[in-house]
Amino acid sequence: EVQLVESGGGLVQPGRSLRLSCAASGFTFDDYAMHWVRQAPGKGLEWVSGISWNSGSIGYADSVKGRFTISRDNAKNSLYLQMNSLRAEDTALYYCAKDITPAARQWGSFDYWGQGTLVTVSS
């Protein structure tokens, strides 16, 4: 059974940092691209960042470029999101999602999602 379990969310002040983690199991982690998708309270889905199977291709939404860094550790079956210079508008439920493909060329279909970890940016 595929499982994606996010952790690391919480309440943080504007301008501070937070690191999210996603522990994956039930599939061959290094065969697939992985992504972070967020959802602000009462709002729609927003793709945040994606990373290919070997970390060779990485993409970011314009809204987080330069502030967030995605990474993965295939030996630990884990995905990470380092979030710096956090803003109130980054407040959201952050989902880890598995792609159906390993590479960036055709990525964008997410067949498994975690339950999310809540990030609240407020003073």
Next chain:
Amino acid sequence: SSELTQDPAVSVALGQTVRITCQGDSLRSYYASWYQQKPGQAPVLVIYGKNNRPSGIPDRFSGSSSGNTASLTITGAQAEDEADYYCNSRDSSGNHQVVFGGGTKLTVL
């Protein structure tokens, strides 16, 4: 980056057919994927690629595409299909980005 546009809300009578659409320039180059999200739950992939359903998704869900428009069709809508539906696709800007539509709230009457 490009955008995907969805109608905010659509309704359908129980047992009838409904089409939910998604428009955007990226759809001229890439297929859309469709997700169903019920309150308090994570999204679920229902359609991907040309018209592929993941295991466990009922065959009343189907997808199609023409030009810059992708469509999700539910043939014989059931009460349990009431949910938010989101489309997404790879962005065509060349920056390895992915874009989501704003979502469509489906009400089954």
